[in-house]
Amino acid sequence: MNEGKFVAGEQIIGLVLAVLGVAIAFGGMTLGLGDANLPGPGFFPLIAGLALTIFAGVVLWDTKGKDRATEWLKEWAHIRWKHILLTFASLIIYANILESVGFIIGTVLVLMVLFRSYESEIWVLTILKSALISIIVYIVFEKVFQLNLPQGILGF
């Protein structure tokens, strides 16, 4: 259902994939193709890489002649892309501080960011919700399901 709307996107991704395919194909050749009766570790990567490049090439070929940038920009105007970017960034940070600060603190922090970035609300509510959810989730997953959540320097 995205056909035609994101031609520029199709082309960028198509290009990236085509280059990736070539890289993998080369990597495969470096690993060694082996013989016909004893294919080596590079054999399948070569095939996969070539397939990727060929199919990405077909996609790119199909996009020729279509109007690109204007439609694409129009779409992005309606999307809260800054919010998505912020969410993505906070997730990366969350994942990488988890083992230092521990699950509860890390989760409270990330939840506060996620709640506030969606819609603004009073701080007290944010802190309350984040703390409550983090603690409940901690109890359920650590104690009930017996999973091992990241422990920080403080031991939780």
Added chain:
Amino acid sequence: MADLLQNIYFGFAIALQPVNILYCFLGVLIGTLVGVLPGIGPNAAMAILLPMTYKLDPIPAIIAMAGIYYGAMYGGSTTAILVNIPGEAASVVTTLDGYKLALAGRAGPALGMCASSSFIAGTISVAGLILVAPPMARFALEFGPPEYFSLIILGMLLLIYLSTGSVPKALAMAAFGMMLSVIGTDIITGRARFHFGIPALMDGLGIIPIIMGLFGISEVFVNLERKIKATNPQSFNIGRLLPSLQDWKDSKWAILRGTLIGFVLGVVPGGGAIIASFSSYAIEKKLSKYPERFGQGVMEGVAGPEAANNSATGGAFIPALTLGIPSNAVMVMILATLMVHGVQPGPLLIKNHPELFWGVVTSMYVGNVMLLILNLPLIGLWLQILKIPYRIMFPLIILFCVIGVYSINNSIFEVNVMIAFGAIGYIFRKAGYEGTPIVLAFLLGPIMENALRQSLIMADGSLLIFLTRPLSALFLITALLIVIISMIPFVRQRRDLVGREGSKSA
């Protein structure tokens, strides 16, 4: 025959054990919940809940996962009828006539008919599964590497040509998935491939972080694009839930046809519940004496598709449990669950783990009974749950995903992989590239590679082996036929009319 009855009895003895009943119940409950909530599809839900099954034994784990799958099919119809919002993609068709029936004051019978036709279809498809799977597994034991290779090629092609959206893009995604599967250590020679010096990559990318990223996290990103309006379910007087005798007369053939269509489409890779429900609707409309009434509130328009989407879930288990080949993303997750629990999918599964096969299959019947009883009284509850704002839901979804992935190997690296694939999945989707072929190819890639290399070793380097062995030749020729047929313009147009697998935004 006596054997079959004995196995069924054996299966029920397992399915009816308290722990399995409990997990069946939890599975269908969560499945219905997920089906009701827009914003989470069965794919995402199963991905998120998979890690919670780690500490369980394999049987309750699979029973729960299966329950989520067909439970979601039941749940999706509730919101489709009451709120005109499909709870998940396979229920889109149910909104067409279901909501109109509700507006006409017939919400109760519509819901009742959904539950009943789903139950009938579910029961028949489980019966079908029981009858077809064991012989099929025995047959598959004859397969050697060349047959496997050709079969996988056939399966992937079917998947790609049956999915909507651009074919070259789907093929590119499959190639991308194969490429991802190559990272790690080569089984045959022990050489490390593409690990870029990162020790965590020596075992390859995990399938679970990829699935959760592509289906869980990226789904959240898609939903964050615009503020989701709160759903305000109009209160319909639900009243009696029993469809009238006339309703039954109108729908009986729709239910049977839907069951058959669903079952067949469930088995075929790339088929699945969504295509099944759309096809059933189209067929009922075509065969009806009053096609113009479809879309105005026709009971068959609800009964047929609901039967089809339920029956498809039963059918989908066949290739997964007998060949180890998944026909859609959900089956990839079921197979991943099996592997996490140390059970090897493939033709030997029924032979080596009969208690697993028969226990799971009979519990699907138990699950259908539970759903029939559960669904109707709990409708009030589901409506309340619909009111939970996405603002609260999406952080929870993300949280569950992170916990899920972390608890596999206590690895932050895998969490990062998941987040990365969340971004990749989102960006791909914006450009019209779908995620299902990626995970399918990722799962099948190693099997395919091994099959290819073993075949060449067997054949001393000759590619002819794929054609000289009759079964393998059959699969390849069928694959070729599919390629040719799909290029015929008439068929191309038909394809575009059918629904799309995977994402909820329909």
